[in-house]
Amino acid sequence: MTILLIADHDNRVLSDATGRALTALCAMDDAVHILVAGHRAGPVAESAARLCGAGRIILADDAAFAHGLAEPLAALVVSLAGDYRAIAAPATSGGKDVLPRVAALLDVMQVSDVVRIVSPDTFERPIYAGNAVAVVQSTDEKKLLTIRTSAFAAAGTIDAAVPIEEVRAPHGVWLARFEGETLSSRDRPDLASARVVVSGGRALGSAEKFQDVLGPLAERLHAAIGASRAAVDAGYAPNDLQVGQTGKVVAPDLYIALGISGAIQHLAGMKDSKIIVAINKDEDAPIFQVADYGIVGDLFEIVPELEKALG
């Protein structure tokens, strides 16, 4: 039996999330086919073909897939669903958008945000913002899974690429129309896969100070920048930097929280980081309960000292 994994990409680059989801699925002891649905996405298919653990690549190249919209993509996945024992996607914004649509069309109850595959039908997933972990057994014949990518390592690559098979887009009338997008600049490492993340909270006080304080430190540490919801809501940082229950979930080697109180919704997105550093002027801030290293003090004084000490 085989598993179908829906690749996450932007038509040019295969995201690291796909390889992490592949690592998770390889534990199920089945062949994994990776579906690349995109527009002029040949290079993505070629990268997918070199992921260690991929059995075959299915490429559906059509203008309908240019922006990853749920309607055509769900129709395509349903048309391919046939014999696959499981259909999975990384729990990225794209995966979360499309997979439930597929699940309903196949009459399957999806398991969201899998953090551990216990057996081919049993999975662990966080609930209540990660305050509990549920072990669930799916009784549906097909399993539909989104994979929380921060819980799994990136897949390696191989030299000999696996075959790429092309399929056609299903016919249909797609109702939602793409109008435009505003993409964040990509001059920093990707938040979801960076080894080091520097995050700022409400304490930063303005977009300028957020950039002035976090920018150089992140640069020095080759880190991605993250933010709390309060910082995003206040306009200090763009929405795609939000870490937490309802933002991105990250698990870097080092997470540095600056002026973040540590609300459970924020912890949900970073408490599986290997080492957590917190700088906060309130010694009772809950962030210190999860921090490996804490400094009590004013971040505007401590961050420059930190940069100096780093040399």
Add this chain to the structure above:
Amino acid sequence: MKKILVPVKMVLDANARPRVRADETGIDLSGMRMSINPFCEIAVEEALRLKEAGQAEEVVIVSIGPAKAQDTLRQALAMGADRALLIQTDETVEPLAVAKLLHAVVMDEPPDLVILGKQAIDDDCNQTGQMLAALLGWPQATFASAIRAEEGRLLVTREIDAGLQTLSLPLPAIVTTDLRLNEPRHCALPNIMKARKKPLTIRMPADYGVDVRRRLKVLAVRPPSGRKPGIKVATASELVGDLRAAGLV
């Protein structure tokens, strides 16, 4: 638009700390404060704003849950919704079954737009809106941070991993809300009193002929693995020394 349907869920309050039962059967909700799921509250608010802007005539709220979920519905009515429906059950109803019940409600009503929260903060599934869109064959715009009604279509800005995306949807359509869509209003006391007189209908899942049996067996619910307590360091240079020793910087 004539009608907007807003499904809402009652959940453990976002500020309460969930207690995992010692026998691993789930979360102990007894005596805990229950509230409207924050994302659903945002959905109610957005529907009301569309109505107040003259874009819709009626806002109907529906919830699937225990008798106590009437409180959640009354809150939505106090915010300004016109009427409410409770599909009453004490069982846990999974997103797929919720979507099937909502599908039946949509057939009864039928609304021009359904606005739902993108996820419930208890099971964190993030599925129901997309599933309902699939069952209805309607377009979907998930994770909305802005909605504009324009010439019979909806322009929806969505929060995606890479930034923001804007979609244009014909009606009828499904939208799921993200946190930055709006800030829900507080209910004034007179409105809370008035809401008591607004129509609230109660039905059972069986009235809709929907099979709500669970597809996922919950084998155990456990506390997450905790973190070891850390240390406080006095200075930045001490911190850097420790991080260097650990090979992190």
